Amino acid sequence: MLIDSHGRKINYLRLAVTDRCNLRCFYCMPEQGNDWLSRKELMSYAEMLRISSLLVKMGIEKIRITGGEPFVRKDIMQFLASLSALPGLQQISLTTNGILTAPLVPDLKKLGISSINLSVDTLDQNRFFAITRRDELPRVLDTLDTLLRYDMDVKINAVVMEGKNTQDILPLVELTRDLPVSVRFIEEMPFNGGGNDFSGLAWDHFKILETIKEKYPNLQKLPDPANATAYNYGIAGHKGTVGIIAAYTRSFCGTCNRIRLTPQGSVHTCLYGGGVLNVKDLMRSGYGEPELEAALTDAILKKEKDGWGAEKVAATGQHASMATIGG
Template sequence: MLIDNHGRRITYLRLAVTDRCNLRCFYCMPEDGLNWLSRSELMTYEEMLRVCTLLVRMGIEKIRITGGEPFVRRDMMKLLTALSKIEGLKELSVTTNGVLTAPYVGQLKSIGVRSVNLSLDTLDAGRFFAITRRDEFSAVMETMQALLQHDMDVKVNAVVMDGKNTQDIIPMVELTKELPVSIRFIEEMPFNGDGHGYSGIAWDHVRILEEIRSAYPNIQKLPDPLYSTAYNYHVPGHLGNVGIIAAYSRTFCGTCNRIRITPDGMLKNCLYDDGVLNIKDLMRAGNTNTAIADTLRDTFNKREIDGWAAERSRAENPGFRESMATIGG
């Protein structure tokens, strides 16, 4: 069991397997992309499998594979299949933008993946192009259909952005009427890859809920599962549910059970910290699993109390110049 210095259990790893993406969402990266990591800078699949196996032995129960876009990395199913066989791992899930995912849905289910988070900020093809700078809306919708046909647990993640897609909030809630999906509205965050000034958000979790209630005044609050990052709701008569994630407001830090590892092996105790340990370097320096585990435990015992403290800890590297593609969502 992993316990941090604030008494919080650590049971959930978000592993980013690549910083590359086949979309160019304006809130995530510049139009011409990023300075992509070289192959030597990326963790190999063997290194990812090693650190994941070690962390599961230490107490991690759930692993979510993120990117960038996971399926732009070659032979992704090879890694996912190997991870699914780790003894003691209770849940393996994936976050994807859906552009390349549809052909793999059957294989995902066959290796035990039951939950997929689909990033989709709008149900309008024109707005999709404006947000992502790519004409891939039909491919994403094909993936959603394939996931539902295979009875997967589907969560649709939509970042709410002032002046860009707030008109999609009600139509996306309406999607839950006939489909067993969870629509999760996420506060916009400052990780856009160019480090521009960021002074807050116009649409926080309170305003998003007010907007939903304007059309669905009978929406009901659901109990939030342990460690949930979302406030969960249900519209009576609908098949699916609604979640609102206060990602910028950071209201859920007190029960945080997750850590992140970036594609180049950087451990992040918090989404908002600057990276606290390079695990890839430890492995390539020849350290044993025992030595790495000891270093990890020491690092987990230095977690900040919340995302605001983690942000303040970036004093030597102020500003958010990362992209969500390099962090792993």
């Protein structure tokens, strides 16, 4: 098992396969996009599979594939097929914006991938365009329909932003009346590649909760799974559930069981921290499995207690784009 110095079992890897995305959400990256990594700077699929295999042997049980947008990387389905064959890996899940996803759902299901996080910040087409700078909401909603038709476990993720989409909170909650989905509201974070346009935290998890309670006074707290990032709630008569993720106030950090691996091979033991190790560079310099295992064990052992501590240690004064870290 992988255990950090705070006694937490680390069994969850968030693996970003690309920094590229076909949206330009203002809270994630500049309008013109990022300075994209070259192919040489990215980990190859073989390198990703090698390090994933080692981490599974060391105790990782769940891998979430993120980006950027995972499905913009060529041959991603072949990689997922190889990843799904790793002995000991219990679950693969995906985070996607849904634009390219719908046609791939049957094959994802065949691979045993049945848990999908779908990013949907608004159900209004004009606000969707204003937030993402792309007119793609119909394709995203088609993906939602397809996922549900194939009995996928769907979580809808919505970042709550002052002056952008707070009017969408209640319409998104209303989806849970007839759909078996978890709609999760996420506090806004400053990961847009420089801090520009970050509105500050006008909407923390308390304000989001009170807004929902005003409309749904029968909102009931549900038990939260171990290591959960969301506070979960149910509404009587609704098929789905509601979650609120305190991503900026970071009240869930004490039970963190996650590490992140960026497309260029940088290991992050916290979203708010810097890279603590680059496994791509180690692999390309000839490190074998024992040396890689020792380096990873040491990095995880030094994992900070919470996001505030990690941010203090990183001390960069500027946050990268979420697309380069792994959304």
